[in-house]
Amino acid sequence: MSTFLGMPAAPPRSPFGTGNLRGDRTFPEAAHGELRNDQLRHNLGRATRTIRTKRLNVTGELPDWERLRDAGSAVKTDTMNRLPELLEQLEQKVTERGGTVHWARDGVEANEIVTRLIRATGSSDVIKVKSMATQEIGLNEHLEAAGITPYETDLAELIVQLADDKPSHILVPAIHRNRDEIRQIFLDEIPGVDPDLDNVPAHLAAAARAYLREKFMTARVAVSGANFGIAETGTLAVVESEGNGRMCLTLPDTLITVMGIEKVLPRYQDLEVFLQLLPRSSTGERMNPYTSMWTGVTPGDGPQDFHLILLDNGRTAALADTIGREALNCIRCSACLNVCPVYERAGGHAYGSTYPGPIGAVLTPQLAGMHAAKNDPNSSLPYASSLCGACFDACPVKIDIPSMLVELRHQHTEQSGTTVEKLAMKAAAGVMGKPKLFTAAQKAASLGRVVGGRDGTISRLPAPLSGWSDSRDTAAPPKQSFRSWLASAEGAETMRAAADEGARLTAETPEEDQ
Amino acid sequence: MRIGLFATCLGDTLFPEVVKSTAVLLARLGHDVVFPPDQTCCGQMHVNTGYQREPVPLVRNFAEQFGDSSIDAVVMPSGSCVGSVRHQHEIVAERYGDAALRAGVATVKAKTYELSELLVDVLGVTRVGAYFPHRVTYHPTCHSLRMLRVGDKPLKLLRAVEDIDLVELPEADSCCGFGGTFAVKNAETSTAMLQDKMRNISGTKADVCSAGDSSCLMHIGGGLSRIRSGTRTLHLAQILGSTRTAPYALMEAAR
């Protein structure tokens, strides 16, 4: 027994998540290579521009779009405020309807549960619907190591899987590939594919379809994610475009769904809001082609064995942060990626996580932490933004990503102890907090004129400013600051003349001309 | 109206002409311009880089300098500094300040305006008597556009300038890539963004690219100067401050 000493200890923090939530390089290091990938920049630029326009068209046509966003935000905030009770309600409803619910603390546990469930069916193949949660926990790699072959059935996801590659976009995982590359991947990796396959998109899709049909017809187990889980009824929902999801969710005997705990929604009616917000924000369509919903097990119809795995993997840790928890409201529409100027240039791989783009920059550090080691790559993510705010405007649930980035930067500097940067910031604030020192520093800056070239510009600056001066000239400081001009005779005279002119004009000008 | 002028640390030190133009313009419109002499910096760079304890004295100083009730409005020729005063000072005060600071911050925040907001919304003028016979394109800057929602106020002001040839900037609303320390920490990504912005600017064949924020202009202008594009940058205040009697002497930019 310990003695109470007056200061209660901080409650133990929920553990961070495991899996594909940390890159091996910092963002600037990873972006360095990606920025030189012309194919990537070209594809990304074109694709994000197209989808931005489509999205603006279909969101602009709804008179109540802003109110829908408010509703989405309110429902999600309410959900996070009472997440435990909603999850228990979901568990109860799914169980009542013949499903089995499992709770997974982290990726390791979730992977083990899925593997065990698949083994129990005696099958060594599973078909998969595109799912962020299973990518996050690295399920495919885990299954392969356990001798089970996962087959991705979403076209882009299939391309990524066949090429042994990593997705670079939440919604368009193979956005970094072109048709010729895809053709080659298919020729190399799809058994029995027509050797004369050309690069016409319809032909490529047909080749993938022929390959996948066979899997759909023979696989006995499917693994899916979920876009929404309804606490009130126990209903799960998956929205998709290709119909592969519908196949996976209906044909096999056993269905295993891995759902992040933040995907729960209180009421069935809440879908009314989200099924409008999601497709319009994500693909720029009024409706997505396929919406599949199922509730437990229906005898004689669809999978007869249904398992729901509720995945924490760092979400409780994020929920504990009063500011950061807003990131859990994300519905993974990818609108913020498509409007992000940083993502558009650096691409998804630079973020090193399953979750790229603006939402990745705030979600990843919260799920997996950003101080696992010195120079943790995740600690560079909150800085991978110019804070331009385009993500906040685009987000269908109004997540204030720029403010969260600033908050995470603050958490990072608080954690980092004494750094050169912190000392510089302290020194700068010390000078600027004292007007006299500030004025003296300005005088010193104007002495900096001597470093300017003959045209008054500086073209080379030392580190850490060399990255700046690699592509920008800097004007040498002026002779005189504004305040010393204002205090000078010339300043006083100029201001007096302007005031006189003002008085004259005010007297002359009729009101309506103003 | 008695208007408190906040020069911003960048404007005061590196771009005094911008602040002069702002001061002269407001005086010419018949207003009483006051410059609290002990003002320094709003602390934006600190907060945006992740430092919230260090700028407490800056936030306090700002509130003290401009809190005086004889000052009816506070103006600054920088959208991002207004953004800092409106959105960040209360975060800092809430977390690391005392009750007095929180009150002071709230008072000043309510009367702080970016230049185009002050002119159009508060003073009700769009025609300020400016004359600028050059081709101009306007970059709206992210903080003015999305944080302050100044909308087309700067364009309204520019359209009313005599003899101006105002041309639209393609993809105007996309970020120029500055972002404060972002341009240093992620210099390469920032440069990639800047290149696209410069391509759009050059395409307009404008003599001048204008904006309401010296920091973004420093970045864009630095890039344009490096590639000798023939377009130079000029703050909105300098265009509005140019008149027939005292026209802005536009030097041709290097090509």
Ligand code: SF4
């Ligand atoms: S943060 Fe918002 S915009 Fe980005 S993916 Fe999530 S819901 Fe969509």
